[in-house]
Structure formats: structure tokens, C-alpha cells
Amino acid sequence: MSALRRAARPRGTSMRDALYEEPGPRTRRKIVIGTVLSALLVAAGIAAVVRQFYVTGQLAPRYWSFFLEWTTWRFLLQGLLGTVEVAITAGVIALVLGLLLMLGRTSGVAPLSVVCRVVTDFFRGVPSLLLIYFFFFVPAQLGLKMPSFWMLALPVALAASGVLAEVFRAGVNAVPKGQVEAAVSIGLSPAKIMFKIVLPQAVRYVIPSLIAQLVVVVKDTTVAYVVSYPDLMQNARVLITSYDALVSMYLVVAVIYILINFLINKASVYVANRTGVKIIR
Amino acid sequence: MGLSELLGTYGQNYLNGLLATWSMTAVSFVFVMVLAVAVTVMRVCPFGPLRVVGDLYVQIFRNIPGVALLILIAYALPDLKIVLDWRTCVIATTILLGSAFGSENFMSGINTIGVGQVEAARSLGLSFTKILRRIVIPQALRTTVLPMTNLLIAVMLTTALGSQVPLNPQELTGVVSYVNTRATGGILAFLVSAVGYVGTAFVISLVGNRIDKRVRILR
Structure with a gap:
């Protein structure tokens, strides 16, 4: 890499x-x-x-005129706020989990490494919708009451953590081998090498890729209606039933999502160009 | 519910689900490749309007959430007097999303070749079509094996959107939600589907890595 x-x-x-x-x-x-x-x-x-x-x-005007009203946009913005909250929460959890999975996998402790590898591959190989259905059905079956926010944030975070673990690993691999060898020769412990030498540089390499992964997180949150969490899409569905304007509303919402993700991607490319690193997906 | 009971009651559903996932993935991926090539040709052709449309296509379908696109195709298009059956809706969604990423893979495959090689080829007197056929396309294809393997897995995961519309037969994710609305399937009901996905992804990446090792260009 x-x-x-x-x-x-x-x-x-x-x-x-x-x-x-x-x-x-x-x-x-x-x-x-x-x-x-x-x-x-x-x-x-x-x-x-x-x-x-x-x-x-x-x-016809009846399908578009309500976009001129502030109440429409206020309700959509409330939904957008819900989307942002759940996406950022999921993103932070995924960041921590991804880092832990990567550290486990590269720890050199065989059983831990194998477990982390299996977990990483599992979350990377399973559709996020399946994980969302899991959190929708299983805790309820076990008698646990889970708020809809977490029914959405946790599966989205888990799905992203697998990918982020791989992104972090690519960053670690991008740190020149000579540095690790030099650190070993001056007698640093493996943990010190990881946290003082490798990780600070690896994180810098992968920042653009981490930003780009936020797009995936935002996309995954759009199935919030499965767990009836009020995000942008769910609020749009509510507006559709009250205004009976399906096509225009879904089109506008799609454009909003496209713009958000486009801006996130642009930010990622901007950071990548400034620091001269490549984005990995 | 134990595994034997689960598979005894719903085994056929899971099997049909796996086959539905596989077949939708295969059909989608063929069209993803065709459309990705077409869009990439548009993006590198010398005609400005086509380049703009190609770039716009990629930006739109790269950034739109899958569910939003599926809903547009499945529920908004009928209002515009375009009615597709459910399976076609899911496949069309997957194709549109996948082809945008496929085109990005092709573009970065082309970009890794380096301007110098094209300039060298031209100074040797190779024609435009020869430069494409002998220099650009072979190298671009070889460097895109691994990204395309990942895309195939992504296409398979995208077909899980099929659980959001009444498909018949349902695909793997739809089967799980069907089982769970009927009985307490518990963790096991999900694991069976998950194994179907992860196993398929494992085989795909195994084959992809094999091919990549054989054709990779060491730089």
C-alpha cells in the first residue's frame, strides 16, 4: 500500500x-x-x-408549491438533524471499533488476531440492512427495549467498523518498514512502536479515506424508517402522506442526500490533495 | 428455535433466497460492467456535453443512497406512467449504483497508466485506436481486477435492498425479516443469511485475488 x-x-x-x-x-x-x-x-x-x-x-403547482412554505423545510431540516445525529454517532462508534479491530488484528497475538479478522470480514461481507433488521427484531425478542436511535446507530456503526478496520490497516501498512525496524533496534516495545511511531502517521494517511467513509454511513442511515427513527427520509415520508406529493418530495430528498454526500466526498478529496495522500475505499 | 427446526421449516425459503440473491447479483453485474464501460467512454470522449453527462451520472449515482433510488424507481416512476415489476426495480437500482462505481474504477485504472506512456506511444506513431487497444485498455483492465471484485461484492450487498419491496421469491435479507415476523428466529435466523452473504463474498474475493495475482502489473 x-x-x-x-x-x-x-x-x-x-x-x-x-x-x-x-x-x-x-x-x-x-x-x-x-x-x-x-x-x-x-x-x-x-x-x-x-x-x-x-x-x-x-x-402541477400542487406538487411543488408547498416547498415555498417554511414549515415544509423546517420539518425536513428536523429530519436532517436526525440524520446528522445518527450518522455522527455511528461514525464515532465505527471509528473506535474499527481502530480496535485493526489493533487486534495486527497485535501479533494469534487468537486475538484471528477473531478480529473474522469479525472484520463478517461486517464487511454482510449488508447493513441485515444488521439493521437484526437490531430491530432480536433485542425485542430477548425482551430488551431499545430506542430506535440505537437500533439504527449500532448496526450502521458495525457495518462501517469492518471497512474502517481495513482502512486503518492500509494506513499502518503505508508507514515505511524502516521506521519500525529503527524503533525495534532502539529497544521500543511493540505497543510503544504502534502508538508512538506507526499509528500517528497511519492516522494521518487515512484521514481522507475516513471522511469518504462518512458517505457510506449517511447512506446506510436512510433506512431509518425500518425502525421508525425520524431522519430526513422518514420525515419526507410523513410529508408525502400529508401533501400527497410523492414524486416531487422523493426527488427533492434524493437531491439533498446527493448534495450532502457530494460535499463530503469533495471535502475528502480536498484534504487528500492538501496532504498528498490517496483515498482508499 | 434450533438450527434443525429453523432449516426444517424455512430451509426452502433460505435456499430460494440465496438463489435469488445470486441471480440478481449476476444479472446486475453483467449490466453494471456494460454500463460502466459506456459511461467511461462518454467521460473520456472528446465531446463536451457527453463528458458532462457522464460525470453527472457518476456523481448522482455514487452519492444517492440506495434506498432513495429504489424508492424513486419503485414508487415514483409509476406516477410518471413507468411501471416496472419489483425484481426489475431492484436490479435497475443495483445497476445504476454499481455502474457509477464501476466507471470510477475504470477511470482510476486509466489514470494509473500515466500520461508519459500515451505520449511515448504517440511518438512511436501509434494511432488513437491502437493506443487504446494496445496500451490503455489492457493495462486499465488489469489494474481494475481487484476493485471490480470488491464491486461485485458490493453489488451483492446492494441486492439486499430487495427486502424493501415485495419480491417473490425474496432474497436473503427479505427471507430473514419474513421468518422473524412469523416466528422468533433469534440470532440463528440472521446467522444463516449472513453465512450465505459472507460465504459468497469469501469465494468471490478468493477468485478475484487469484486473477489479480496472475495479471497484476508490478510497478
């Missing part, structure tokens, strides 16, 4: 542009024609979509 430390490519020389030679006059003409044709194609596609909305009556 030494590629982790490879510095970002200088801007401006992207591979997509390098593929083509500097076009001559004839090629330039072809490109202009192709650009115009493809623009027409795209415009036709957009027109077809808008037409479908129009024909089916989905552009």
Missing part, C-alpha cells in the same frame, strides 16, 4: 486529455459537429423527461 503516499498528480495534465493529440483543422471540425450533435441528444433527453413529467401532471 505504498501507493497511499504517492503524491497527487499535478493539475492540468489529466489522462482524459492526454489520450488525444492536438487536433488539426479537420478533426476540430469533426469535434464541433460531434459536440453539437451530442448537445442536441442531451437536450432531447431532458425534453423527454420534462414532457413525461408534464404529461403525467407532475409539474
Whole structure:
């Protein structure tokens, strides 16, 4: 994973542009024609979509006017706050669990290492929905009463912890071997080597990847309605029943989620470019 | 409920669930690959509007939560007079999500090749199609084996969205919730499905690592 430390490519020389030679006059003409044709194609596609909305009556004001009201947005923002709360809680738990799983796996203690590896692979290989259903059904069957917040936060955290353990491990592997050897030769204990030498650097390598993983956490929280936790999606469903406007509401909510995740991804890329590390997923 | 009792009563459901998960994964992945190639071609083609659409496609489907997309396809499209059956809805969702990530894998595969190689090839007098066929595509494919293996596993996990619509037969996650609404399946009911997922993921990554070891380019 030494590629982790490879510095970002200088801007401006992207591979997509390098593929083509500097076009001559004839090629330039072809490109202009192709650009115009493809623009027409795209415009036709957009027109077809808008037409479908129009024909089916989905552009009618009654489906969109309530977005002008503050109460709509206040309710959606309340849901968004719920999403943020549960995502951050799950993210923090996953961070701690992922770190512990990684430390266990690289501890060199055989039984602990095997257990941590199995747990990591388990949470990475199971859909988060299955874990959510687990926390929805099983504690209730055992007679435990669990708040819906934790029925959502815990499974999302567990699902992410497996991935984060692998991200941390990649970060640890990216620390040059020579440093560990040097630390051994001056007589540091394995624990000291991990916590004083390797981990501080490893964490720095993986910060962009950790930010990028937040996207997965946010996405996983959208099934909050399974446990009826009031997140953005759940509140949108409530609004849909009161305004009877399914298409417009789900579209707006989808756009909100896309924007949030897009910004998280952008932040991750920004940090990666500033520190010159690669994002691992 | 013990394991034998669980499998005695619901064994057939689990088996059908596993087969449904496998078949949806396989069908989705084929289309994911086709669409990922198409989107990647759009993103590197010289026509501005197509590049924009390709980039937009990837940003949208990379960032939209699976459930939100499934709900749009399954419940919003019928209001626009486009009605798909449940299974098609789930598969379409998986394909749209997967192909965005697949295209990202291809793009980073292309990007690892390095501008210098293309410039070298051009100075040797290779034509555009030859550069693509001999230099870019073979290397891009070889470096994307491992990411695509992970994508295949991700596609399988995404088919769990099928539990959110009335599928028939249900897939593995849907089976568990079915079993649990009927009886107290407990932890075991989940473990059976989990083993189905983890086992499949294990086999996929085993095969993927084998292929990767054989074709990997050491740099």
C-alpha cells in the first residue's frame, strides 16, 4: 500500500486529455459537429423527461408549491438533524471499533488476531440492512427495549467498523518498514512502536479515506424508517402522506442526500490533495 | 428455535433466497460492467456535453443512497406512467449504483497508466485506436481486477435492498425479516443469511485475488 503516499498528480495534465493529440483543422471540425450533435441528444433527453413529467401532471403547482412554505423545510431540516445525529454517532462508534479491530488484528497475538479478522470480514461481507433488521427484531425478542436511535446507530456503526478496520490497516501498512525496524533496534516495545511511531502517521494517511467513509454511513442511515427513527427520509415520508406529493418530495430528498454526500466526498478529496495522500475505499 | 427446526421449516425459503440473491447479483453485474464501460467512454470522449453527462451520472449515482433510488424507481416512476415489476426495480437500482462505481474504477485504472506512456506511444506513431487497444485498455483492465471484485461484492450487498419491496421469491435479507415476523428466529435466523452473504463474498474475493495475482502489473 505504498501507493497511499504517492503524491497527487499535478493539475492540468489529466489522462482524459492526454489520450488525444492536438487536433488539426479537420478533426476540430469533426469535434464541433460531434459536440453539437451530442448537445442536441442531451437536450432531447431532458425534453423527454420534462414532457413525461408534464404529461403525467407532475409539474402541477400542487406538487411543488408547498416547498415555498417554511414549515415544509423546517420539518425536513428536523429530519436532517436526525440524520446528522445518527450518522455522527455511528461514525464515532465505527471509528473506535474499527481502530480496535485493526489493533487486534495486527497485535501479533494469534487468537486475538484471528477473531478480529473474522469479525472484520463478517461486517464487511454482510449488508447493513441485515444488521439493521437484526437490531430491530432480536433485542425485542430477548425482551430488551431499545430506542430506535440505537437500533439504527449500532448496526450502521458495525457495518462501517469492518471497512474502517481495513482502512486503518492500509494506513499502518503505508508507514515505511524502516521506521519500525529503527524503533525495534532502539529497544521500543511493540505497543510503544504502534502508538508512538506507526499509528500517528497511519492516522494521518487515512484521514481522507475516513471522511469518504462518512458517505457510506449517511447512506446506510436512510433506512431509518425500518425502525421508525425520524431522519430526513422518514420525515419526507410523513410529508408525502400529508401533501400527497410523492414524486416531487422523493426527488427533492434524493437531491439533498446527493448534495450532502457530494460535499463530503469533495471535502475528502480536498484534504487528500492538501496532504498528498490517496483515498482508499 | 434450533438450527434443525429453523432449516426444517424455512430451509426452502433460505435456499430460494440465496438463489435469488445470486441471480440478481449476476444479472446486475453483467449490466453494471456494460454500463460502466459506456459511461467511461462518454467521460473520456472528446465531446463536451457527453463528458458532462457522464460525470453527472457518476456523481448522482455514487452519492444517492440506495434506498432513495429504489424508492424513486419503485414508487415514483409509476406516477410518471413507468411501471416496472419489483425484481426489475431492484436490479435497475443495483445497476445504476454499481455502474457509477464501476466507471470510477475504470477511470482510476486509466489514470494509473500515466500520461508519459500515451505520449511515448504517440511518438512511436501509434494511432488513437491502437493506443487504446494496445496500451490503455489492457493495462486499465488489469489494474481494475481487484476493485471490480470488491464491486461485485458490493453489488451483492446492494441486492439486499430487495427486502424493501415485495419480491417473490425474496432474497436473503427479505427471507430473514419474513421468518422473524412469523416466528422468533433469534440470532440463528440472521446467522444463516449472513453465512450465505459472507460465504459468497469469501469465494468471490478468493477468485478475484487469484486473477489479480496472475495479471497484476508490478510497478
